[in-house]
Amino acid sequence: MTTSDTLRSALVDQLTANGTLTDPAWAKAATAVPRELFVGSYFVAIDGTVPTGYRTVRHGDPGWLEGVYTDQTLVTQLNGRTGPEDIGEHPATGAPSSSSTLPSLVLGMWQQLDTAAGHQVLEIGTGTGYSTALGAHCLGDGNVTSIEYDPRVAERAASALQAAGYAPRLIVGDGLGGDPDGGTFDRLIATCSVRYVPMAWLRQVRPGGRILVTLSGWSYASALALLDVTAPGEATGRFLPGHTSFMIARPHDRPPRPALALLxxxxxxxxxxxxxxxxxxxxxxxxxxxxxxxxxxxxxxxxxxxxxxxxxxxxxxxxxxxxxxxxxxxxxxxxxxxxxxxxxxSAGEPHQDAFDVTVSAAGQRVRLGNEDGPGWDLPI
Ligand SMILES: C[S@@+](CC[C@H](N)C(=O)[O-])C[C@H]1O[C@@H](n2cnc3c(N)ncnc32)[C@H](O)[C@@H]1O
CATH class of the missing domain: 3.30.160 (Double Stranded RNA Binding Domain)
Structure with missing residues (x-):
């Protein structure tokens, strides 16, 4: 057994023991997919820095592989352009714009998506390709399509997937528009967040299908939603327990603003x-x-x-x-x-899992409690 195999199997044991990995098929995928092929060098936040400074852990550095097999998100790009290899000895600052999401979250979401053999899945946000590889391992290359916005990130993911022996369908472009070739899917999983559910997703996921996506916004709050598509262009959903957040889809990001003057x-x-x-x-x-x-x-x-x-x-x-x-x-x-x-x-300050969401061409509304409860329209 190589060091990588040992570390990977220890991580799988940890995620099984803490209740994250409950489905043996996904445990098998986690055991098989070497995360280090997807991550390469990564950024690590420097404790106590404001704004957060990042140093690079280079591929092969002492502790690099142990970091890859720790259950943590590994940032691989800042500000939509800077990779870990692009900085020298000085720390970098900026907003994370691509990463390998922590394995417990990725695997937890694949399980929550509740896929079955033969399902066609659309993933939004290929990133490093690690989650795509897990999907391809479990469901088969031909059943997974993944879209990445950033061409440089997409190119790296494509090479990593090939090196790991997977061949899902990869698309470079804006995943908010769905599959540009107009595919139809049973499941959609997004590893970037959105301010509202794009209509293209509601048209491309067939009725009876599901969408798993984090709804976020310009105040950096978020909640993971699981939606059932009920008719073409319509879905209802609920928010799941826990504290899930993802970087926002690039076209949904807040526009830049001038320095704030308090008036x-x-x-x-x-x-x-x-x-x-x-x-x-x-x-x-x-x-x-x-x-x-x-x-x-x-x-x-x-x-x-x-x-x-x-x-x-x-x-x-x-x-x-x-x-x-x-x-x-x-x-x-x-x-x-x-x-x-x-x-x-007044409702007792419940967690988001007490809220639901309805989505259609007429609008998107989040509600607390029953039909008479308070509600808010998403900013479509
Ligand atoms: C958190 S990372 C994805 C993590 C990935 N699933 C993994 O396991 O490595 C989010 C990714 O979403 C991508 N992204 C942002 N907006 C997007 C969009 N509109 N369409 C497709 N991808 C997008 C980012 O470039 C980034 O690579």
């Missing part, structure tokens, strides 16, 4: 504790309520800046207790967020 506005007392926006589901509820806003700050000092209208809201703690909110612009962002957070609090 005066209308002041009033806030009815909610702004720190609720720092919680996993609270931040997501706020994002649903103000979907074109970016959120900054923390605790009592939150800042919302609306990308579409320039509206702003910011909170500050009052010396005698409570918080003041200052709002300006055509949208009253804090009013929107406060109403949503209060509705969520």
């Amino acid at each position: 005066p506005g209308e002041e009033r007392a806030s009815r909610i504790d702004p720190a609720k926006l720092d919680t996993w589901t609270g931040s997501w509820v706020a994002q649903l309520a103000a979907p074109s806003a970016e959120r900054m700050g923390a605790g009592g000092q939150q800042i919302l800046s609306d990308v579409a209208t320039g509206s702003q809201a910011r909170t500050m703690p009052d010396p005698e207790g409570g918080w003041t909110v200052v709002q300006r612009g055509p949208l009253r962002l804090w009013d929107q967020v406060e109403t949503a957070i209060e509705a969520w609090q």
Whole structure:
């Protein structure tokens, strides 16, 4: 047994023992696919740096292979252009734009997708090709199509898949448009997140099929949704337990904005504790309520800046207790967020798995609880 085989089998044992790997077919795939063929060199975040600095762990460095077989996401590109081999001794900074997602999440999602023999699967976000290889191993090359936006990333993944002995169908392009050749699929799995479900997916996944995708947004909150396609162009779904996040699909990313200037506005007392926006589901509820806003700050000092209208809201703690909110612009962002957070609090502050989502050409809506519960439209 090589060191790689030993480390891989230890990771499979760990993921089996902690309850991630429950399906023997996916355990077999995880045992067979050598992650190191897909990852090569990778970035590692340097603790305590703000903004986060990254150093490179080069292919073959001491600890490189152990890192590959640790259950962690390995960042392989920053800012849509910089790879680990492109930097020298100085740390790099920037937003991760491609990675090999942590094995527990990839394998967990393949299992949640609930595939069966013969299913045709469309994957969005090939990345390094590791998850594509797992899919090809389990379902067969001919049943997996994967789309990657970034041509350089796609080229590397194609070589790695070939080196590992897999030949799924690979497409370079914008996966939000679905298969450009108009294929039909039983399952769609996305390893990048979206602000709303692209209509092309709803047309290409046949009724009875499923879509597994993380819904995210410009305030960096996210939730993993499993949708059942009920008719051409229509789906209903629910959000799954856990804390899943993925980098946002490049065409859905927030447009660049100039440096933020905080301006005066209308002041009033806030009815909610702004720190609720720092919680996993609270931040997501706020994002649903103000979907074109970016959120900054923390605790009592939150800042919302609306990308579409320039509206702003910011909170500050009052010396005698409570918080003041200052709002300006055509949208009253804090009013929107406060109403949503209060509705969520009235329901007992449940996790996203208490919410559902309906999607059709008429619109996309997330709802809490039953049909009479509060709801929010996704920004299509
Ligand atoms: C988290 S990585 C994918 C991880 C991958 N599944 C793996 O196991 O290595 C997300 C990938 O989605 C790609 N991506 C972003 N937007 C996309 C889009 N609109 N269509 C297809 N791929 C996209 C990114 O370039 C990036 O490589």
